[in-house]
Amino acid sequence: MERSFVVKGDFCYSLGKEELITRENAYLVCINGSVEGIYETIPDRYRGLPLEDHSHKLIIPGLVDMHVHAPQFPFRGLGMDKELMDWLWSYAFPEEGKYMDPDYARDAYREFVRELRKSATTRACIFGSRHVEATEILMDLLEESGLITFVGKVNMDRNAPDYLKETSAQASVDDTRYWLEKVRNRYRRVKPILTPRFVPSCTERLLEGLKEIQADYRIPVQSHLSESPGEISFVKELCPWASFYGEIYQRYGLFGGPGCPTIMAHCVFSNEEEIALLKNNGVWVAHCPDSNMNISSGIAPIRKYLDGGLHLGLGTDIAGGSTLSLFRTMAQTIQLSKMYWRHIDPQYKALNMKEVFYMATLGGGEFWGNTGSFQKDFAFDAIVIQDDRIAGSRDRNLEERLERVIYLADDRNICAKYVAGEKLF
Amino acid sequence: MERSFVVKGDFCYSLGKEELITRENAYLVCINGSVEGIYETIPDRYRGLPLEDHSHKLIIPGLVDMHVHAPQFPFRGLGMDKELMDWLWSYAFPEEGKYMDPDYARDAYREFVRELRKSATTRACIFGSRHVEATEILMDLLEESGLITFVGKVNMDRNAPDYLKETSAQASVDDTRYWLEKVRNRYRRVKPILTPRFVPSCTERLLEGLKEIQADYRIPVQSHLSESPGEISFVKELCPWASFYGEIYQRYGLFGGPGCPTIMAHCVFSNEEEIALLKNNGVWVAHCPDSNMNISSGIAPIRKYLDGGLHLGLGTDIAGGSTLSLFRTMAQTIQLSKMYWRHIDPQYKALNMKEVFYMATLGGGEFWGNTGSFQKDFAFDAIVIQDDRIAGSRDRNLEERLERVIYLADDRNICAKYVAGEKLF
Numbered sequence: 035m036e037r038s039f040v041v042k043g044d045f046c047y048s049l050g051k052e053e054l055i056t057r058e059n060a061y062l063v064c065i066n067g068s069v070e071g072i073y074e075t076i077p078d079r080y081r082g083l084p085l086e087d088h089s090h091k092l093i094i095p096g097l098v099d100m101h102v103h104a105p106q107f108p109f110r111g112l113g114m115d116k117e118l119m120d121w122l123w124s125y126a127f128p129e130e131g132k133y134m135d136p137d138y139a140r141d142a143y144r145e146f147v148r149e150l151r152k153s154a155t156t157r158a159c160i161f162g163s164r165h166v167e168a169t170e171i172l173m174d175l176l177e178e179s180g181l182i183t184f185v186g187k188v189n190m191d192r193n194a195p196d197y198l199k200e201t202s203a204q205a206s207v208d209d210t211r212y213w214l215e216k217v218r219n220r221y222r223r224v225k226p227i228l229t230p231r232f233v234p235s236c237t238e239r240l241l242e243g244l245k246e247i248q249a250d251y252r253i254p255v256q257s258h259l260s261e262s263p264g265e266i267s268f269v270k271e272l273c274p275w276a277s278f279y280g281e282i283y284q285r286y287g288l289f290g291g292p293g294c295p296t297i298m299a300h301c302v303f304s305n306e307e308e309i310a311l312l313k314n315n316g317v318w319v320a321h322c323p324d325s326n327m328n329i330s331s332g333i334a335p336i337r338k339y340l341d342g343g344l345h346l347g348l349g350t351d352i353a354g355g356s357t358l359s360l361f362r363t364m365a366q367t368i369q370l371s372k373m374y375w376r377h378i379d380p381q382y383k384a385l386n387m388k389e390v391f392y393m394a395t396l397g398g399g400e401f402w403g404n405t406g407s408f409q410k411d412f413a414f415d416a417i418v419i420q421d422d423r424i425a426g427s428r429d430r431n432l433e434e435r436l437e438r439v440i441y442l443a444d445d446r447n448i449c450a451k452y453v454a455g456e457k458l459f
Numbered sequence: 460m461e462r463s464f465v466v467k468g469d470f471c472y473s474l475g476k477e478e479l480i481t482r483e484n485a486y487l488v489c490i491n492g493s494v495e496g497i498y499e500t501i502p503d504r505y506r507g508l509p510l511e512d513h514s515h516k517l518i519i520p521g522l523v524d525m526h527v528h529a530p531q532f533p534f535r536g537l538g539m540d541k542e543l544m545d546w547l548w549s550y551a552f553p554e555e556g557k558y559m560d561p562d563y564a565r566d567a568y569r570e571f572v573r574e575l576r577k578s579a580t581t582r583a584c585i586f587g588s589r590h591v592e593a594t595e596i597l598m599d600l601l602e603e604s605g606l607i608t609f610v611g612k613v614n615m616d617r618n619a620p621d622y623l624k625e626t627s628a629q630a631s632v633d634d635t636r637y638w639l640e641k642v643r644n645r646y647r648r649v650k651p652i653l654t655p656r657f658v659p660s661c662t663e664r665l666l667e668g669l670k671e672i673q674a675d676y677r678i679p680v681q682s683h684l685s686e687s688p689g690e691i692s693f694v695k696e697l698c699p700w701a702s703f704y705g706e707i708y709q710r711y712g713l714f715g716g717p718g719c720p721t722i723m724a725h726c727v728f729s730n731e732e733e734i735a736l737l738k739n740n741g742v743w744v745a746h747c748p749d750s751n752m753n754i755s756s757g758i759a760p761i762r763k764y765l766d767g768g769l770h771l772g773l774g775t776d777i778a779g780g781s782t783l784s785l786f787r788t789m790a791q792t793i794q795l796s797k798m799y800w801r802h803i804d805p806q807y808k809a810l811n812m813k814e815v816f817y818m819a820t821l822g823g824g825e826f827w828g829n830t831g832s833f834q835k836d837f838a839f840d841a842i843v844i845q846d847d848r849i850a851g852s853r854d855r856n857l858e859e860r861l862e863r864v865i866y867l868a869d870d871r872n873i874c875a876k877y878v879a880g881e882k883l884f
Binding site: 112114434 | 538539555569652752758782790797798802803811820849850857866867
């Protein structure tokens, strides 16, 4: 039996948004890459399996990054004093333009993938650039890395510099079909995802073309939604017919529903109609607190979404966000929810540790099905954390140790990583 | 000449809150621990001095932590889902109670000092616990570390568990005088600072006693002010005569002015009268964004304070804050100022990188006089940052490299540290 073994250690995982399970000094049995069960002692029938002994270390499901721009990795932490449009034109667009050159793309993406592999993230939904070749290079590198990802060649045929935007809606559609054919069945771990940048970057003709591609290929979709007031006004100008932003994606079949799993990043300022549609269509909201602060967007009403039953995950949103660390993203999610409660609306109480841990694991993981937990038959994605290196963690219970990891751990604390039962390190 | 040498590298420092100086590939001459000047080539008269070659590395003034609780270090990142009072009673007070035992204190403080020494911080204003012996141990360890600090034995004679609070105002005053006598002239780098915990912890009798001590010793003062709405209401109940919180410290001579340099942590909800008094008395506001989020306090109006000409520095506020990293604190200061602009009052525009860098260096450093910059005759406190380890920093200018350090660096990037011309590592 490949990818079958027993792992010993201290386990934490979510059953749902309110239920955290902790199992100290236990044995998890992984069979063919999936969790078979967690036991106090190894059942006789599994005694022949190899043992991975991580005694006294914390083992949690691999974290899921629902929104990250790979080509923006080289300039994270830069230009943060600029307004969104100025930042896009002076940093994001010029950098993305460089991915026209496959050699540049290979070097830059190698760095991104290396850092992502070292991080606590096991799965991610990734924006590439609009270039087919660079996007393939990214997919090749990710396949090699052992991580499981969705990767999108970006569509953008307006409101960008000539060196970056696609020459027409048709060219964008053609390139996308060409790319989808090239990568079809090429990877075991990497899957394509349709990636219209956002409404300001995509003409309705382009969205119409993407609708047909989605109908033909039945692949998932990712984009941005209601990130900031300025963007929302601009969208209103561009599509006056729409009563709210999300309705535009909806019209073009790019907004969830059967056969179209969809992730929308941000949703900071979604109105009630939009929230209802997000829920009704089962769209995932990717909450990106670091970016929402850096880009001066605002604080998203995550408590409302969580209690309202929306699909929710976390995103680092490199380079609006500056770090790949989802530990940091979890802490920031709690922190911003406290500021929302304090300064915006006290009816929405702060999120707690269990809730953000759920979002970073099972909440996002469900985009892949049984992922993001150690429940039976879930893919065995896990990170092993040597948390005794965090001063003061002696004699803490598992829940306390998990909380400290969220606030204090970084990649130095990660001593092993598994994705669908494959050990990356 | 002791502590005299030349340092080569890429320098960034503030002249004031708006002016950032960058000097690439330059030579800083340090004479007897102070900056003599920065030159393109070494002047002939200094050619005999030893050269510390940090070519291509970023060299910035050591960072200044204006507010940190040493005995809370062991439980940082814990209990963050609790309300302030619940957190104090279930984590802070029980932990601080342990410092009654000198052996416990020595072990725990050793860890704190070790981590502080490794960090980007060169100077700090530190709360101890209320115990004299533990506070001396902390001061001994800090003296040994090479860092320059103010340390306070905490005063607290009410609203705390019996095992922690002092038995009477007189006992607290006596202990403080005893402590001040014991540490008088004992250290070169560590100085005592009067530390009434905050008004809810100190009877007016105690404050009266501290007033006399301050008058006798002319030592500086640190405390907490207007951190959260609940605390402010409680203070109003305790001292109904005061028209605002800061007036209480003022009545007892513990609120700045000549001969009484004072730091007040937080000031999230200071009213106009309080702000005017802070300014008039030259009180330092220690802004602690991580803690202000974790404890659900709120967002302080730092733009208003900065433009209003108040003394401003940054604090990590362990364990309300969870990290000793002032890099993180700088980024959070910018981030929260953006949320203030967006959600609270758009008349106060976000802080920028130069402004928070000023706050973390010169803004706080001025508490010690000529500290926190590389201007002539300033103490040579510096950290040397190997920022080429941060992927994507090639070919960036110094200002961009500094911004990336603020958002992305951690203690791994610090390869050398000097305090008043002494090399710590």
